[in-house]
Amino acid sequence: MPKRIFSGAQPTGNVHLGNYLGALRNWVALQHEYESFFCIVNLHAVTIPQDPKLLAEKTRELTRIYLAVGIDPDVSTIFVQSDVHQHAELTWILNCVARMSELERMTQFKDKSRKSENVSAGLFDYPVLMASDILLYQTDLVPVGEDQRQHLELTRDLAIRFNRDYGDTFRVPEAYIPKVGARIMSLSDPTKKMSKSDDDPNGCVMMLDDADAVSRKFKRDVTDSGTEIRFDDSRPAISNLLTIYQLLTGKTSDEIESHFAGKGYAQLKQDLADVTVEFLRPFQERVNGIGTEQLNRLLGQGREKASKIASTTLSNVYAAMGVVGAGTSE
Numbered sequence: 001m002p003k004r005i006f007s008g009a010q011p012t013g014n015v016h017l018g019n020y021l022g023a024l025r026n027w028v029a030l031q032h033e034y035e036s037f038f039c040i041v042n043l044h045a046v047t048i049p050q051d052p053k054l055l056a057e058k059t060r061e062l063t064r065i066y067l068a069v070g071i072d073p074d075v076s077t078i079f080v081q082s083d084v085h086q087h088a089e090l091t092w093i094l095n096c097v098a099r100m101s102e103l104e105r106m107t108q109f110k111d112k113s114r115k116s117e118n119v120s121a122g123l124f125d126y127p128v129l130m131a132s133d134i135l136l137y138q139t140d141l142v143p144v145g146e147d148q149r150q151h152l153e154l155t156r157d158l159a160i161r162f163n164r165d166y167g168d169t170f171r172v173p174e175a176y177i178p179k180v181g182a183r184i185m186s187l188s189d190p191t192k193k194m195s196k197s198d199d200d201p202n203g204c205v206m207m208l209d210d211a212d213a214v215s216r217k218f219k220r221d222v223t224d225s226g227t228e229i230r231f232d233d234s235r236p237a238i239s240n241l242l243t244i245y246q247l248l249t250g251k252t253s254d255e256i257e258s259h260f261a262g263k264g265y266a267q268l269k270q271d272l273a274d275v276t277v278e279f280l281r282p283f284q285e286r287v288n289g290i291g292t293e294q295l296n297r298l299l300g301q302g303r304e305k306a307s308k309i310a311s312t313t314l315s316n317v318y319a320a321m322g323v324v325g326a327g328t329s330e
Contacts (some may be wrong), residue, residue, distance in 0.1 A: 003140035005008030005030055005176065008039035008081070008133060011058040011070065012050065015065050016204040018184035019277070021245045021247050025182070026143060028070040036076040037137050037306065038066060043088065046131060047122040061287075063295060065207060068285060069285035079302030081133065086310035090132040091125070093317055097127050097165075102154060131155035136175055136310045141176040149175065168318040170313075182247055187221040189245050190236040205276060213330040229260035229268055237263075241272055248275050 007027060009019070014143070030036055030152050037103060039310035040062050045055060066078055081087050084320070108128055109119075123128075134142055144152050152175055159170040184194045186203035194204050195328050202220045231239050245268075246256055248267070260268055320325065 002033070002035050004037070004137060004171075005034040005141045005143070006037045006039070006137050006139040006173075006230060007143050008041040008044075009062060010045045011040050011042050011055065012045050013058075013196035014204075014206045014208065015062065016194055016196055016206050017244065018204070019180040019196075020069060021141065021184050021244065022145075024066070024069045024071075024248075027076075030143070030176075031071060031076040034141065035096040035101045036071075037325060038071055038076055038078050039081050039133060039306075040066075040079070041081045046118055057268050060295060063299060064287045066299070067290055068283050070258045071107070073301060075301050077305045078298065079306040080299060083303040084136075084300070084306050084310050085219050086136055086307070086314045087129065087132050090136055090310075090314055090317065091129045093321070093323075094128050094131055094135075095160075097158050097162050098131075098154070101186040102157070103127060106154070107150060119161065126153050127151040128158075131158050133240065135159055135305070136313050138171045138309070138313060139173045140171060142173050143176045162317075162320075166317075169316055169320050184244060185236065185240040186239075187217055190222060199313050201318065207280065208287070209280070214276050215270075216306050218276070220267045221269060223265050226263065229265070230257045230288045231261060238268075241268060245272050247276060252291065267294045 007023070009015075009023070015024075027036070027038060031038075042055065042059050054236050057181075063080070067073065071078060102123055109126070111122055127150075130148075131154060134152075134155050142152055152173065159172045163169055163172075175281065186192045186194050186198055187205070188198070188199070189199040189205035191196075192203075196204060198204055202217050204218050205214055218241075222237050223243065224237045226235065229238060229242070231242055233239065236330055242253075242256055245251075246253065249256075251259075260271075
């Protein structure tokens with residue numbers, strides 16, 4: 001039986017090229033190697049205030065993006081987190097297993113709480129909801145970046161503690177490091193990851209940007225000193241552009257450096273814009289071609305499959321803890 005993998009993304013902001021090259025692209029490949037669950041984690045999104053109408057729109061948009069990049073609903077399970085009520089229920093149980101001191105050590109919460117005085121209890125509890133997401137599906141492997149590694153360690157600790165106290169109930173997940181990883185940096189600041197929260201809107205190429213926006217953003221891209229176009233860790237801006245070009249074209253480093261030999265930065269930016277636009281055009285057509293009826297059907301299919309597994313896991317959790325209703329036999 002293939003190992004099971006779980007991952008998800010929040011339906012907030014816009015999905016950018018870095019999200020695709022660093023994560024979604026790998027998900028498409030992983031679905032053929034593992035039993036895969038890909039979630040739209042909208043309950044995580046509401047740990048900070050959201051516009052209700054926009055959140056609903058972004059949830060459906062992100063589902064379309066999952067499908068358009070190549071995640072196959074007949075191979076993988078695609079679903080919305082809030083459609084499976086066991087996520088919230090298991091979070092409560094895990095809250096009774098987690099320690100306040102563990103959550104207080106989470107660096108993401110520390111960083112975010114410094115920026116606001118009105119921090120929700122949900123934001124503090126975010127890592128426990130993440131643990132619930134993962135453990136509900138008896139997940140073996142979780143693709144994570146460095147920013148989520150601490151949360152996965154908490155997930156492992158909670159699973160081990162529950163199993164110790166109540167009997168073997170959860171699989172203890174491992175971090176999955178993709179064979180080919182891509183860390184795409186901001187176009188306006190190559191020392192930072194490309195991020196939807198970038199203060200400079202020109203730092204990100206969005207997956208739904210039109211051709212003019214793509215071209216404009218690459219033209220405004222920050223470059224390094226010097227004129228030679230080659231992969232060089234000491235020149236992060238140019239190396240970032242070449243990495244994007246390589247991932248979108250499939251060419252080798254030698255082929256790319258040979259292609260740009262004797263050419264200037266303007267040519268690199270133009271070629272990269274052209275390649276990106278050509279990549280995004282069919283993707284955007286697929287996004288726009290997914291109608292409401294098809295989307296509802298596929299999300300219903302995903303909800304049904306996810307709910308069956310989640311229900312079994314939660315029933316086992318309740319039984320292990322002795323949490324039973326009046327109609328439950330001993």
